[in-house]
Amino acid sequence: MEMDVEQILEILRNGEALDDGEPIDLLQHSLQCATLLAERHPGDEELQLAGLLHDLGTVLRPRANAAHATIGAAAIESLLGSRVAWLIAHHVDAKRYLVATDPEYRARLSARSIETLEAQGGPLDAASVAALDAHPDLAALVALRKADDDAKVIGLDVGSVDRWIEPLHEVSRRVR
Numbered sequence: 406m407e408m409d410v411e412q413i414l415e416i417l418r419n420g421e422a423l424d425d426g427e428p429i430d431l432l433q434h435s436l437q438c439a440t441l442l443a444e445r446h447p448g449d450e451e452l453q454l455a456g457l458l459h460d461l462g463t464v465l466r467p468r469a470n471a472a473h474a475t476i477g478a479a480a481i482e483s484l485l486g487s488r489v490a491w492l493i494a495h496h497v498d499a500k501r502y503l504v505a506t507d508p509e510y511r512a513r514l515s516a517r518s519i520e521t522l523e524a525q526g527g528p529l530d531a532a533s534v535a536a537l538d539a540h541p542d543l544a545a546l547v548a549l550r551k552a553d554d555d556a557k558v559i560g561l562d563v564g565s566v567d568r569w570i571e572p573l574h575e576v577s578r579r580v581r
């Protein structure tokens with residue numbers, strides 16, 4: 406599946422009708438996640454877009470759950486490149502990584518996120534932890550995951566998808 410910026414925005418907006426079992430809808434969650442990353446990592450547009458689009462797979466296939474990360478990554482890879490795709494593809498593993506390596510991390514997770522952890526395979530095993538430890542983009546992946554966990558604030562207004570149109574075009578130009 407190959408998509409352009411307009412199609413991605415359309416799918417993102419459709420997230421307004423979904424909530425994935427969380428207290429805010431998926432569009433608001435996505436916008437909050439991207440905005441948090443823009444505050445925490447202002448120079449990393451690719452990371453911000455990974456935050457914006459990390460749950461795109463849930464909009465595309467609402468019942469896929471554990472597979473939503475790879476579905477979303479595959480949908481944007483040709484437009485936004487392999488780094489954004491890698492971050493999106495691994496944001497569920499990042500949760501499993503953090504549960505395995507950071508004793509305080511589990512307390513940050515929402516009730517729904519703890520519930521889905523088991524279906525996603527539980528904490529990562531030692532070999533998978535070591536593989537991620539060796540990955541050069543682990544810090545960005547962990548940042549994405551923590552922003553994902555924090556982006557569930559009821560009533561927090563972070564603007565519309567329009568804020569992200571230019572960054573989407575810019576990163577896609579850079580990738581081509």
Ligand SMILES: [Fe+2]
Nearest residue numbers: 434459460553
């Ligand atoms: Fe998320």
